Amino acid sequence: xxxxxxxxxxxxxxxxxxxxxxxxxxxxxxxxxxxxxxxxxxxxxxxxxxxxxxxxxxxxxxxxxxxxxxxxxxxxxxxxxxxxxxxxxxxxxxxxxxxxxxxxxxxxxxxxxxxxxxxxxxxxxxxxxxxxxxxxxxxxxxxxxxxxxxxxxxxxxxxxxxxxxxxxxxxxxxxxxxxxxxxxxxxxxxxxxxxxxxxxxxxxxxxxxxxxxxxxxxxxxxxxxxxxxxxxxxxxxxxxxxxxxxxxxxxxxxxxxxxxxxxxxxxxxxxxxxxxxxxxxxxxxxxxxxxxxxxxxxxxxxxxxxxxxxxxxxxxxxxxxxxxxxxxxxxxxxxxxxxxxxxxxxxxxxxxxxxxxxxxxxxxxxxxxxxxxxxxxxxxxxxxxxxxxxxxxxxxxxxxxxxxxxxxxxxxxxxxxxxxxxxxxxxxxxxxxxxxxxxxxxxxxxxxxxxxxxxxxxxxxxxxxxxxxxxxxxxxxxxxxxxxxxxxxxxxxxxxxxxxxxxxxxxxxxxxxxxxxxxxxxxxxxxxxxxxxxxxxxxxxxxxxxxxxxxxxxxxxxxxxxxxx
Numbered sequence: 213x214x215x216x217x218x219x220x221x222x223x224x225x226x227x228x229x230x231x232x233x234x235x236x237x238x239x240x241x242x243x244x245x246x247x248x249x250x251x252x253x254x255x256x257x258x259x260x261x262x263x264x265x266x267x268x269x270x271x272x273x274x275x276x277x278x279x280x281x282x283x284x285x286x287x288x289x290x291x292x293x294x295x296x297x298x299x300x301x302x303x304x305x306x307x308x309x310x311x312x313x314x315x316x317x318x319x320x321x322x323x324x325x326x327x328x329x330x331x332x333x334x335x336x337x338x339x340x341x342x343x344x345x346x347x348x349x350x351x352x353x354x355x356x357x358x359x360x361x362x363x364x365x366x367x368x369x370x371x372x373x374x375x376x377x378x379x380x381x382x383x384x385x386x387x388x389x390x391x392x393x394x395x396x397x398x399x400x401x402x403x404x405x406x407x408x409x410x411x412x413x414x415x416x417x418x419x420x421x422x423x424x425x426x427x428x429x430x431x432x433x434x435x436x437x438x439x440x441x442x443x444x445x446x447x448x449x450x451x452x453x454x455x456x457x458x459x460x461x462x463x464x465x466x467x468x469x470x471x472x473x474x475x476x477x478x479x480x481x482x483x484x485x486x487x488x489x490x491x492x493x494x495x496x497x498x499x500x501x502x503x504x505x506x507x508x509x510x511x512x513x514x515x516x517x518x519x520x521x522x523x524x525x526x527x528x529x530x531x532x533x534x535x536x537x538x539x540x541x542x543x544x545x546x547x548x549x550x551x552x553x554x555x556x557x558x559x560x561x562x563x564x565x566x567x568x569x570x571x572x573x574x575x576x577x578x579x580x581x582x583x584x585x586x587x588x589x590x591x592x593x594x595x596x597x598x599x600x601x602x603x604x605x606x607x608x609x610x611x612x613x614x615x616x617x618x619x620x621x622x623x624x625x626x627x628x629x630x631x632x633x634x635x636x637x638x639x640x641x642x643x644x645x646x647x648x649x650x651x652x653x654x655x656x657x658x659x660x661x662x663x664x665x666x667x668x669x670x671x672x673x674x675x676x677x678x679x680x681x682x683x684x685x686x687x688x689x690x691x692x693x694x695x696x697x698x699x700x701x702x703x704x705x706x707x708x709x710x711x712x713x714x715x716x717x718x719x720x721x722x723x724x725x726x727x728x729x730x731x732x733x734x735x736x737x738x739x740x741x742x743x744x745x746x747x748x749x750x751x752x753x754x755x756x757x758x759x760x761x762x763x764x765x766x767x768x769x770x771x772x773x774x775x776x777x
Contacts, residue, residue, distance in 0.1 A: 246329075256333045260326045260350060263319045263357040264434070268628055269507040271609060271705060274309050276517060278529055278606075279705040282309075285535045285698070287601055287725055287747045289528050301750035305762035305777050310368050310708070313761045316361045320384050323358045328387060330354075346427055349435075352416030356436035356444070358385070359409035360630075363448055366402050367709055370457065371757025371774040378459035379772060395770040396760075400462040403452045406444070413441040419483065433506070440505035442480045443631035449473040450639045453646070454713035456756055473643035475656035480636040487633050487671050492569045495609045495627045503629035512623045515614040518606045520572065520583050520591040521598040524616035527591075529606040529703065531571050533726040533743055536604060539567035539699050544674040546695075551678070559741060565673050570702055572605035574730050579612055586730035586739070601746050602727030608703050629704070634671070637664045638697045642690075650689040661689060665696055672700075712756045722749040752776065 249255045271278050274295050281288040282299040290296065294309040303309075330350065336343040365381045373379040373396070380402030382394035397405075413436060420439055421432040451457060453469035464472070484504075494502040519525020537547060542562050545552035553562060560573050572578060574585040585591045585603045593599040611624035645661035648654040654661075662680060669680075683689050694714065698707060711721055725747045731740045754776020764771045 250329045250333060253333050253335045256326070256330050257335070257350065259322050260330060260354055260357070263323055263354075263361070266315065266319050266361070267507055267630065269509050270514065270626070271628055271703060272514065272517060272528075273705075276528065278703050279310065279708045280703050281529060282749075283707045283711065284532060284721075284723060284725055284749075285702055285707050286529055286531050286606075289526070289530055289598070289601055296747075299747070299749050299751070301752070303751075303755060303759075305759035305765070305773070308759060308761070310758055311761060312364060312368055313764065316365045317384065318390070320358055320361050321387070321390065323354050323361070324385065324387050327351075327354050327358075342427065348416050349418070349427065352413045352441075353436045355409040356413035356417070356441050359406040359413065359441070359444060359448075362402060362406055362409075363444065366399070366406075367451060368758045369760055369774075370399050370402070373772045374775050375772060376775070377461060378457055379774075382771075393764075393767045393770045396772055398462065399457050399459060400452065400464065403448055406448050410441040410445050414438045417441065434508075437505065439480070439483050440631060442476070442483055443504045443635065445476040446473070446480045446636060446639045447631070449476045450643060451709075451713055453643060455715040456713045467647060470643045470646045471655055474640060474647060474654050477636055477640035477643060478657050481640060484633050484636060487637070487667060490565065490671050490673060494629075494632075496611050496613070496625055502632055502634070503627060504631040504633060506627045506629050508625055508627045510623055510625050512611075512614045512616065512621070514610055514626055515616060515624070518610050519616060520578075520585075520600070520605050521596040522581060522583065522590045523579055524618075526598045527600050527605055530600040530602040530727070530746075531604040531606060531702075532602055532746070533604075533728050534723075535698070535702060536567070536571060536573070536728075538695055539564045539570075540674070540679075542674065544669060544676050544679045546679070549679065556741065557739070564699070566699055568607075570606075570608045570699070572607045574603065576607075578607075586732050588732075600727075602725075603730060603744075604727070606703060632701075632704075634668055634700055637668050638693070638700060640664045641668075642693050642697070645686055645689050645693060649686045650683065661693070665693060668696060668700060715756060718751065718753050721751050724748055 244255065249259065275293055277288045277290060277293050277295040278286070279295065280286045281293070282295045288296050298309050331347055334343055335346045362381070362383065370380045371378065378399045379396040380399040381396055383397045383402055383405045384394065385405065388394070417436055417438045418428045420437050421428060421430055421435065423429045449469075450473045453466070453473045458466050458469060488501045491497070491500045491502070494500045515525060517526055517528040520527055540546050540563070541552045541554055542564055543553065547554040555561060560575065572583050574583065574589070576583045583591050583605065585600060587594060589595065591599050591605070593601065609626065611626060613622070614624040615622045640657065641661040641664035644654045644657055644664060648661070650662045651660050653659060666677065666680065683692050694710070697710060701707070724745055726743050727746045729742045729744045731742070733739075754774070757774045759777035760771055760773050765773050
């Protein structure tokens with residue numbers, strides 16, 4: 213009897229005093245016959261649940277780094293970092309820190325297997341109604357997960373091929389051998405399949421998991437839902453409309469592609485019913501309703517990697533001066549605007565609340581201490597080998613309730629949001645502006661791009677429209693939207709892909725990354741701030757798109773490499 217290797221998972225339910233959550237825990241990896249796998253509900257469902265195990269549970273999935281460390285948002289302190297090597301030009305089809313071809317296709321094949329065989333099993337023999345509802349949900353989950361993993365490969369490997377077409381990746385929706393070499397579909401064909409799968413998911417999944425129902429209640433948070441499927445549709449449509457992926461040979465015009473992104477983002481906003489109030493704890497507190505779909509972990513790994521050394525951390529992620537400067541003042545004006553009130557002698561005073569939630573700077577009061585990144589301070593590189601290279605540390609995601617003090621070491625909860633509700637408004641604003649400019653309601657939408665961004669900024673406690681009212685025209689508003697996206701989604705692994713789908717000029721992508729040197733004169737009690745060069749970026753023009761793995765290209769002419777690789 214043929215044996216097939218699957219990762220079998222069990223669903224472990226974790227309860228807290230405030231809400232119910234779940235995570236998927238690896239149970240065992242056995243060689244089983246097909247009959248053994250598909251004749252038992254737990255092992256049959258385990259084939260599908262293995263797809264959840266492949267979803268990211270931390271943001272530091274790139275060699276212990278956040279992908280923003282390969283952009284203008286940050287650098288990494290790790291000398292041997294794969295992300296650092298990539299940003300310095302060491303990126304090729306055989307060494308690709310963002311590649312996930314084989315792993316994602318393996319998951320897709322397992323999902324296809326489940327869709328073919330997983331519904332011959334009776335999950336609840338004595339309850340026909342529950343059995344039918346359970347299968348309906350699993351059917352929706354399978355289609356969502358297949359769509360998610362196709363997009364996971366698409367955003368990493370789709371691009372302009374050597375034949376000058378914007379190509380996607382091979383779409384696999386049936387059982388094919390892992391030795392079968394399929395040609396790359398066009399980018400739009402992959403998008404169409406993702407939209408088809410997510411449509412099926414929406415038809416079969418609950419909007420969200422709430423209440424006490426064992427199959428559709430809060431104990432299932434973390435599984436795919438209607439809202440998660442719609443969020444994926446919004447993101448995929450936005451990417452497809454973006455300059456780097458808009459193919460003039462496709463059936464959709466540029467306007468139609470942006471219109472689709474507006475439509476899908478408006479549907480998501482309708483499902484959400486608005487944004488939750490601002491809260492710094494969206495990554496630690498399961499009562500905050502910002503994540504649309506999330507995973508979580510209980511550990512102190514992120515803190516060990518990113519706490520300042522004065523708190524026994526290793527300061528891996530170092531935000532750039534460019535990112536710091538991108539945050540506006542609390543009144544909504546950028547720091548270089550004459551009405552901002554920005555004081556270069558007090559550069560961290562009066563800033564947007566998102567700045568204080570994202571960045572640890574010199575003088576930050578944190579965990580009962582004052583972080584000292586100035587020259588001579590405990591968290592400066594001249595004093596500690598683990599100190600930041602830029603003068604800044606990461607605050608976002610890092611749980612302040614965790615202790616790394618010897619004798620009192622603790623762990624804490626961390627959430628990673630696969631999709632956040634704020635993305636719906638950012639996606640909508642970008643697409644609406646491209647179609648209709650900032651002040652006109654676009655087709656398929658119910659608000660202007662400006663109104664969508666106002667929701668985001670008002671949630672960040674910026675109530676004034678004064679600066680917004682000074683931005684005239686599509687191009688100026690595009691720049692503004694890009695910056696709002698940069699600061700809202702900082703360190704969530706969006707920036708690397710955003711600047712590429714926007715087709716930024718190579719000079720802009722390769723702009724030097726800077727930090728700050730702070731000197732305090734104890735005699736005059738004055739402080740000076742000097743921008744310092746930290747790291748260069750040396751991407752080449754073809755690196756707007758990622759490469760197809762070298763081993764795949766070697767399999768034959770069916771797989772066409774992206775241009776330049």
